[in-house]
Every structure is written in C-alpha cells, then in structure tokens.
Amino acid sequence: MLEYILRFLAGGVAVSAFAVLGDALRPKSFAGLFGAAPSIALATILITLSQKAAPFVAAEGRSMIVGALALAAYSWTVCVLLKKLMMSSLTATMLALIAWFAVALGITSMLFGIR
C-alpha cells in the first residue's frame, strides 16, 4: 500500500512540475515538448528499482520505446483532429487515444507476440 501512495505522490509531483514548465514557456510549440516529458517514467522507474530487479526496468524501457512512438502518433492525430476537423480539445484528445492504443498494441504484438 505504501508503495502505491509513494507512486501517487511521486507521479503527481513529476507530472505537475513538467506541466508548470510547459505552461510558462513560449512559444507554444516549444512548451509542447513538455507534454512528452518522461514524468510518469521517472517516478515509476525510481520506485520500481527499489522494489524489483534492474532487468525488469530494462524490459520496461525497451517497451517504452514503442509507447513513445505511440505517443508521437497520438499527438500528431490530436493536431490533425484540431486543425483539420475543428474538434474541441477534449474530443480530439480522447478520440486520439484510439491511435495510441492501436500503435502501442499493434507494434508490441508484432515485436513481442503479445495477444
């Protein structure tokens, strides 16, 4: 239980810190870089290292490469939905999650045989 409380606090602090940086920086396209900051990864890896062996974290890192490619597909899809289809941010960002899951699970199943 303590592990999950720590995860919650570390994740909240890391995500908020990068989000504040993103709010303050201009131009907006530069600030957007912080939308892809490794906030959850930093919080998770630090705690996972204290709980599990390093090979577990290395395997997570390998898989995270695919997750990051899915994030690129996701944010590009959000951009297209906002600019071309004039959707609201909430609709676009929720709908684009389909792209994240499709790319993440598609590449993972091809590379690692997950079904």
Next chain:
Amino acid sequence: MIVQANFSALRETRWYEYLIRFVLGGAMTVIAGLIADHFGPIVGGLFLAFPAIFPASATLIEKHTRERKEKAGLTGARRGREAAALDAVGATLGSFGLVAFAFIIWLLIERAPALALALATVAWLAVSVLVWMFRRWL
C-alpha cells in the same frame, strides 16, 4: 523566435486545475505500476509513455487562450484550438526525445542505474530541443 519563460502566465491556471493534473499524474503512475505488476514489464513499459494528462492540458490551453481572446473582444474558439494544436505539435516532437530516454534506460539501467536515469533525462531534453530546432529550420 527565442524561447522565453513567462511565469506570470501561471496565474491564469486556477488551483483546482493544478490539483486535477496532480491527481491525474499520480493516478496514472499508480495505474502504470499496477499494469506492470499484473501484465509484466512489456505491457507495463508501454504505459510509461501514456498521454495521461494530455487531455487535461490541451483543454486548459484551449480554455485559457479562448478567455484571453474574448477579453480582448475577439472570437477565441478558433485561436484556442490552434494553441492546443501547436502544443500537440510540440508533444509530437518531444516524443522522439522520449524514445531516446527509453532507449538509454533499456541499454544502461542494469549497469549503472543512477547514470542511466541522469543520461536518459538529458537525452530526452537534448533530442526534443534538437528536433524542435530542426523543424523550425525546415
């Protein structure tokens, strides 16, 4: 255009908007841990790059830009969406930095954990900024 920090922009964000991002970030970190515990590191690792607070951030950007434009007597709906789209472009470029982060974690975490974390964070920032500069140069 030069990169600038405008900390007065932080006053536009209300306390509950900070709280929402804190809770979403914390919750996603817990969920990522639960997924890794239950399904293993391959599936768990994917969720280290899940766009957990992206919907909340993009909605806030759209809302704040719209409010600013409407205060100036302009219609802000389109400007709000454009600002959120620009943020999404930045996140797309930043994703390549995240690939570099993950790659270094994969390669080095077993040999030198502290060095791997530090190098991976520097690589994320360096690759993100370089890709951003390259796009502006094109």
